[in-house]
Amino acid sequence: MSAARMLTGDRPTGRLHLGHLVGSIANRVRLHQRYESFFIIADLHMLTTRNTREDIERVAHNAREMVTDVLAAGVEPDRATFYLQSALPEVGDLNTLLQNLVTVPRLERVPSLKEMARDAGREEMPYGLLGYPVLQAADILCVKGQVVPVGRDNAAHVEVTREIARRFNHLYGEVFPVPELIMSETPTLVGTDGAGKMSKSRGNAVALADDAATVRRKVLGMYTDPNRIRADVPGTVEGNPVFAYHDVFNPDRAQVAELKERYRAGRVGDVEVKEALAVALNRFLDPIRERRARFADRPGLVDELIHTGTERTRAEVRRTLVEVRRAMGLTGTYTRIRRRAERHGKATATPA
CATH class of the missing domain: 3.40.50.620 (HUPs)
Known part of the structure; x- marks a missing residue:
């Protein structure tokens, strides 16, 4: 060799x-x-x-x-x-x-x-x-x-x-x-259901080939803090899948820090946090989608x-x-x- x-x-x-x-x-x-x-x-x-x-x-x-x-x-x-x-x-x-x-x-x-x-x-x-x-x-x-x-x-x-x-x-x-x-x-x-690791067999995965609309739909359906019934209730960031994804895929560290602070204080709703994540994920996946399209053309x-x-x-x-x-x-x-x-x-x- x-x-x-x-x-x-x-x-x-x-x-x-x-x-x-x-x-x-x-x-x-x-x-x-x-x-x-x-x-x-x-x-x-x-x-x-x-x-x-x-x-x-x-x-x-x-x-x-x-x-x-x-x-x-x-x-x-x-x-x-x-x-x-x-x-x-x-x-x-x-x-x-x-x-x-x-x-x-x-x-x-x-x-x-x-x-x-x-x-x-x-x-x-x-x-x-x-x-x-x-x-x-x-x-x-x-x-x-x-x-x-x-x-x-x-x-x-x-x-x-x-x-x-x-x-x-x-x-x-x-x-x-x-x-x-x-x-x-x-x-x-x-996984998006918060029940374990992301897995194809569990149906809790965001695929690399998912389009932007599918990613947004999956993100909006993600599990968050089950004890938080309203946006003005202080929420838990630790162990929250939405914030775990922000930590990995959102390069805007200032935005992530602000969302965490507001979430803990009960000053932001789950939807806003998820929408920000959907935007970050789609930006992350866009170059992958572009490369996929180039290979699909061959x-x-x-x-x-x-x-x-x-x-x-x-x-x-x-x-x-x-x-x-x-x-x-x-x-x-x-x-x-x-x-x-x-x-x-x-x-x-x-x-x-």
């Missing part, structure tokens, strides 16, 4: 939103100029919680939308390799080999897995979801990723990858780099990026798997059996 590599990506379950942006995409935009960057379209990971025929049929559309969102956020197409996870069966082979290097109790301690099952409406955790971090390790290690930017909720997954890489190298020799975790410094973005670009990226990644993964099997001694096992069979066959052959 000539340059250090970054592996990152998302499940193609729908459009990306502001939570994705502050959680990891902003880091990807910054880092992809520095690293050789692979962006996974993680449709196998999607199957852990969404695996109906209809879910799978939507993958192609969702993949295009997801890649377009990433490009719109600022990733340059000539500096990124996008690929479809399910098109690389070798990743499944690597997952099979790596799953023996981690225990069930270790995976059960990954906090986000139970949350993912709950968000998907699963009363019990599927086997595949328990092994989600192992498949994620295969994703990272198959391209020998050295840098992984993630949101806080995925940090524990990458730590499993680090442990698996160290364990493999200890047992079989140095094959994998131990990836560095780069975590967003921005706190996890709460039909076939995204499909070509996914196609060529998948072919390139397949070649990388095949090389890695050969190296892994050789390090483990698996390549020699069949070779020895075949050679013995050939010798035995020659020794017992009946002369003509």
Whole structure:
């Protein structure tokens, strides 16, 4: 490898939103100029919680939308390799080999897995979801990723990858780099309903592709201080989603400070605070919308990026798997059996 590599990506379950942006995409935009960057379209990971025929049929559309969102956020197409996870069966082979290097109790301690099952409406955790971090390790290690930017909720997954890489190298020799975790410094973005983090499955997200009217409608419907029944009642700023969004997305710090002061004193209504937020959010999203429109004017670009990226990644993964099997001694096992069979066959052959 000539340059250090970054592996990152998302499940193609729908459009990306502001939570994705502050959680990891902003880091990807910054880092992809520095690293050789692979962006996974993680449709196998999607199957852990969404695996109906209809879910799978939507993958192609969702993949295009997801890649377009990433490009719109600022990733340059000539500096990124996008690929479809399910098109690389070798990743499944690597997952099979790596799953023996981690225990069930270790995976059960990954906090986000139970949350993912709950968000998907699963009363019990599927086997595949328990092994989600192992498949994620295969994703990272198959391209020998050295840098992984993630949101806080995925940090524990990458730590499993680090442990698996160290364990493999200890047992079989140095094959994998131990990836560095780069975590967003921005706190996890709460959803518009105030009930938890922003999530596509919860329907509490502001999508990067939302138009101005949709953003305003979602903002005006946001959860605020439930104890504040009138504008003249002093309100709570701490833990208030509207002000949390102001802190992240409104660059007019003087306006934010004034709104907080008036809110605490009962001198401003929720609507005014929300209208100011809608204006700030739309100004923030306008450059993303403009970039999205430019890519939308180039039909076939995204499909070509996914196609060529998948072919390139397949070649990388095949090389890695050969190296892994050789390090483990698996390549020699069949070779020895075949050679013995050939010798035995020659020794017992009946002369003509």
